[in-house]
Amino acid sequence: MRGEACDGAALSDASALTLKPLMKIMALLQIAEPGQSTAPHEHRLAVGIDLGTTNSLVATVRNGISVVINDEYGHPLLPSVVHYQADGTVTVGYEAQARGNEDPHNTIVSVKRFMGRGIKDIPDLATLPYHFVDAPGMVQLKTAAGVKSPVEVSAEILKALKARAEAALAGELTGAVITVPAYFDDAQRQATKDAARLAGLNVLRLLNEPTAAAIAYGLDNAAEGVYAVYDLGGGTFDISILKLTKGVFEVLATNGDSALGGDDFDRRIYCWILEQAGLAAIGDHDKRLLLTRAREAKEMLTDHPVADITAILSSGQVVDLKLTEQAFHDMTESLVNKTLLPTRKALRDAGLQPADIKGVVMVGGSTRMPRIQAAVGEFFGQTPLTNLDPDKVVALGAAIQANVLAGNRAGDDWLLLDVVPLSLGIETMGGLVEKIIPRNSTIPTARAQEFTTFKDGQTAMAIHVVQGERELVSECRSLARFELRGIPPMVAGAARIRVTFQVDADGLLAVSAREMSSGVEAHIEVKPSYGLTDDEVARMLRDSYEHARSDVEARQLAELKVDGQRLVEATEAALAEDGEALLDARERAAIDALLQAMREALQGDDAKAIKRALEALNQGTGDFAARRMDASVRRALTGHKLEELDI
Amino acid sequence: MLDFNRNHFELFGLKPGFAIDAGALEQAYRSIQSEVHPDRFAHAGEAEKRLSMQWTARVNEAYATLRKPFERARYLLELQGIEALDPNNTRMPADFLVQQMEWREALAEAQAAKDLAGLQRLEQEMRRVADGLQVQLAALLDERHDYAQAAEVLRQYRFMEKLLAQIDDAYEEIE
Numbered sequence: 001m002r003g004e005a006c007d008g009a010a011l012s013d014a015s016a017l018t019l020k021p022l023m024k025i026m027a028l029l030q031i032a033e034p035g036q037s038t039a040p041h042e043h044r045l046a047v048g049i050d051l052g053t054t055n056s057l058v059a060t061v062r063n064g065i066s067v068v069i070n071d072e073y074g075h076p077l078l079p080s081v082v083h084y085q086a087d088g089t090v091t092v093g094y095e096a097q098a099r100g101n102e103d104p105h106n107t108i109v110s111v112k113r114f115m116g117r118g119i120k121d122i123p124d125l126a127t128l129p130y131h132f133v134d135a136p137g138m139v140q141l142k143t144a145a146g147v148k149s150p151v152e153v154s155a156e157i158l159k160a161l162k163a164r165a166e167a168a169l170a171g172e173l174t175g176a177v178i179t180v181p182a183y184f185d186d187a188q189r190q191a192t193k194d195a196a197r198l199a200g201l202n203v204l205r206l207l208n209e210p211t212a213a214a215i216a217y218g219l220d221n222a223a224e225g226v227y228a229v230y231d232l233g234g235g236t237f238d239i240s241i242l243k244l245t246k247g248v249f250e251v252l253a254t255n256g257d258s259a260l261g262g263d264d265f266d267r268r269i270y271c272w273i274l275e276q277a278g279l280a281a282i283g284d285h286d287k288r289l290l291l292t293r294a295r296e297a298k299e300m301l302t303d304h305p306v307a308d309i310t311a312i313l314s315s316g317q318v319v320d321l322k323l324t325e326q327a328f329h330d331m332t333e334s335l336v337n338k339t340l341l342p343t344r345k346a347l348r349d350a351g352l353q354p355a356d357i358k359g360v361v362m363v364g365g366s367t368r369m370p371r372i373q374a375a376v377g378e379f380f381g382q383t384p385l386t387n388l389d390p391d392k393v394v395a396l397g398a399a400i401q402a403n404v405l406a407g408n409r410a411g412d413d414w415l416l417l418d419v420v421p422l423s424l425g426i427e428t429m430g431g432l433v434e435k436i437i438p439r440n441s442t443i444p445t446a447r448a449q450e451f452t453t454f455k456d457g458q459t460a461m462a463i464h465v466v467q468g469e470r471e472l473v474s475e476c477r478s479l480a481r482f483e484l485r486g487i488p489p490m491v492a493g494a495a496r497i498r499v500t501f502q503v504d505a506d507g508l509l510a511v512s513a514r515e516m517s518s519g520v521e522a523h524i525e526v527k528p529s530y531g532l533t534d535d536e537v538a539r540m541l542r543d544s545y546e547h548a549r550s551d552v553e554a555r556q557l558a559e560l561k562v563d564g565q566r567l568v569e570a571t572e573a574a575l576a577e578d579g580e581a582l583l584d585a586r587e588r589a590a591i592d593a594l595l596q597a598m599r600e601a602l603q604g605d606d607a608k609a610i611k612r613a614l615e616a617l618n619q620g621t622g623d624f625a626a627r628r629m630d631a632s633v634r635r636a637l638t639g640h641k642l643e644e645l646d647i
Numbered sequence: 648m649l650d651f652n653r654n655h656f657e658l659f660g661l662k663p664g665f666a667i668d669a670g671a672l673e674q675a676y677r678s679i680q681s682e683v684h685p686d687r688f689a690h691a692g693e694a695e696k697r698l699s700m701q702w703t704a705r706v707n708e709a710y711a712t713l714r715k716p717f718e719r720a721r722y723l724l725e726l727q728g729i730e731a732l733d734p735n736n737t738r739m740p741a742d743f744l745v746q747q748m749e750w751r752e753a754l755a756e757a758q759a760a761k762d763l764a765g766l767q768r769l770e771q772e773m774r775r776v777a778d779g780l781q782v783q784l785a786a787l788l789d790e791r792h793d794y795a796q797a798a799e800v801l802r803q804y805r806f807m808e809k810l811l812a813q814i815d816d817a818y819e820e821i822e
Binding site: 205248348405407415417444445446567571617624633637 | 659660675677678679680681682683684685686689690691692693694695698699700701702703704705707708710711815818819822
């Protein structure tokens with residue numbers, strides 16, 4: 001870990017500008033009492049989005065209460081279905097779903113399962129009616145409107161939710177919290193964040209779905225103790241063990257299966273139908289029809305002992321079957337057990353027994369299945385909690401967090417401590433993994449480890465970043481490969497290469513490597529190979545026909561202005577709180593000058609000038625920010641055995 | 648002024664030592680987290696966001712180190728300039744090594760026979776031994792300040808932790 005103090009160059013250069021801003025100080029002092037924010041208290045529109053495999057939702061906090069935003073027909077859910085037409089028309093949701101049976105190739109359902117996944121990762125390729133394109137990193141789908149990446153498809157769903165929210169709230173969104181399965185690996189998280197960027201959303205945070213549910217549940221019920229969140233969605237399964245104490249949601253352990261969900265139950269029924277009806281090769285149209293019937297039968301069995309399955313295939317053949325509860329149980333027993341294995345692992349990682357769990361919160365539409373509730377109840381020896389709508393609870397919790405992160409309420413009332421779901425490491429000799437960040441480490445986290453060369457005169461080192469629990473690289477997920485070049489030639493074992501892993505609050509990884517021994521430094525920052533660069537996102541935006549080049553530029557300008565305005569407000573608030581205590585007159589004047597330059601740049605439409613002013617203000621406030629942070633840490637410890645501190 | 652160079656104990660306002668007040672540690676950790684966590688800076692400037700990230704990572708690392716007895720002991724020795732797990736130093740009493748081999752065999756047998764009760768018995772025995780090593784570590788580090796001996800006990804403790812992790816793997820395999 002290194003403390004990166006900003007250099008004072010920006011401050012000293014600004015000394016010629018001290019006269020003008022002095023007046024500004026007085027103005028600020030007049031309007032702001034210490035500890036009071038100078039930022040206008042304006043309600044910022046922020047939403048929580050549950051981007052689900054089967055359905056997606058958007059929620060917001062209105063008058064202090066988290067509510068799901070319905071569409072114009074009163075539907076809370078948006079089916080996560082996207083339909084593409086040859087003329088480029090895109091439809092999303094129920095309308096797209098309605099076209100699914102007619103036009104299965106161009107109707108993408110459950111796209112979440114393909115996020116950050118290669119073609120080899122999709123086990124049931126044969127039952128899916130899509131034309132997959134094997135692309136490096138992530139699989140792509142060939143549609144009538146061209147080849148689409150899962151990121152682009154997901155962005156369409158997010159755009160629809162954004163439009164819904166902006167219409168309902170009558171304004172532009174400041175930002176959004178997007179939920180992801182806790183067990184999503186880095187590639188899947190990165191893909192989700194890219195989709196949000198592509199949809200034009202400012203991502204306040206990627207939040208784990210079980211944690212979002214815990215916020216909604218915990219705050220509602222004033223819960224204290226250790227809780228398990230059992231989250232079985234359409235295509236993903238998460239189990240999180242959380243310790244809830246006054247205002248702190250601490251994830252102790254998480255586990256899951258990012259390729260297990262309600263869809264798998266549908267497929268078991270689908271296969272049973274094929275077997276019972278003696279069907280072998282059927283067309284894509286019939287596949288989609290029977291998958292739909294399978295899902296309907298599963299839902300029917302939630303409160304009926306028997307479900308009728310009837311369908312007329314394109315050949316004219318009639319399918320007419322009865323599926324009993326018992327037969328359904330028998331064919332899905334192994335799926336239910338597949339959720340209990342990660343549950344046991346999570347408990348063991350948390351060092352707990354089922355009896356230590358005070359309550360089990362059920363999340364995700366698939367937990368409506370009576371068999372699931374019974375199995376979970378039996379495992380924990382208690383009736384699971386279902387008092388919040390399992391479809392909505394994640395979005396509701398995300399909205400509550402979005403409201404805090406957007407700055408609409410002081411977030412002093414609670415704290416989320418989440419973890420990395422899967423260990424992160426690098427490949428070492430013999431195809432083995434050296435773990436650098438173990439699973440269930442609290443995020444954000446940074447860890448460094450030193451490696452060395454194994455050949456005399458070696459000047460480059462290949463670094464392969466992987467994620468997973470297995471010891472062999474071949475059994476873990478490959479996230480990124482990069483090379484550190486320019487190592488000075490030395491004898492084997494003499495170089496000291498420090499590899500640093502950093503996981504941010506979104507659970508996203510950045511890796512850097514540096515040769516330490518000779519004073520010559522080589523340094524590289526990588527993004528996982530599935531992640532899109534800013535240029536790629538810009539290109540995707542341009543590619544989409546609705547965004548002419550000028551639109552892209554207009555949007556970039558608008559985003560810069562929002563960033564600039566946000567920084568002005570944040571700096572003003574910081575100055576009002578701590579400016580007097582932590583800055584001398586010269587430092588204060590320098591910051592005021594930068595602030596004024598930022599305000600002036602924001603008056604115009606010169607994107608480059610705004611960017612320059614932004615960077616200068618960020619640079620110039622680095623020291624001040626560091627002192628503020630130190631002061632607040634010191635304040636936090638006051639009262640904690642200060643008498644024992646021998647500072 | 649608080650800075651990145653303070654040791655983990657100082658960071659939380661605790662006296663350095665193997666025996667610590669777990670409640671005070673947790674409380675101090677949470678108090679600092681409440682101030683520095685990125686959720687507090689989601690709408691702040693880049694400089695503050697970066698600092699928040701660095702502070703939180705620092706505090707998380709310190710907490711993860713101090714809350715686990717093994718890591719805490721290793722860290723205390725590190726503060727004394729002793730690299731307890733130096734691969735060049737593998738000195739280990741012979742009877743301890745013999746005992747290790749016996750446990751390993753018992754573990755392999757229980758695993759092969761899918762003997763859950765056997766595994767549980769083994770786990771209990773090893774936990775008892777590990778707890779005993781912890782008591783020894785506390786005396787050596789906090790009272791006798793015999794760091795060389797503490798390093799040896801820590802190496803034994805590491806053996807126990809590895810074996811316990813293998814038992815966990817065995818449970819998973821049987822299930």
